[in-house]
């Protein structure tokens with residue numbers, strides 16, 4: 001019963017799509033000025049944003065992630081797939 005909406009989502013940078021985003025904790029949330037007090041900041045490209053992108057953790061975890069997943073799937077025996085009824 002895998003519900004796509006129930007996947008484990010991670011926060012990703014809307015600029016460079018890495019997961020290297022950090023939530024900032026403004027001491028005075030009410031003292032925003034000129035929109036420069038974004039809640040999130042990317043430690044990879046330094047982009048600032050209020051809302052990060054959300055994507056499945058397994059979507060893109062870095063270079064080689066795709067091939068690793070392919071290798072993992074290739075190891076699965078057809079009898080093990082969908083046989084848990």
Ligand SMILES: [Zn+2]
Nearest residue numbers: 013016042045
């Ligand atoms: Zn970024």
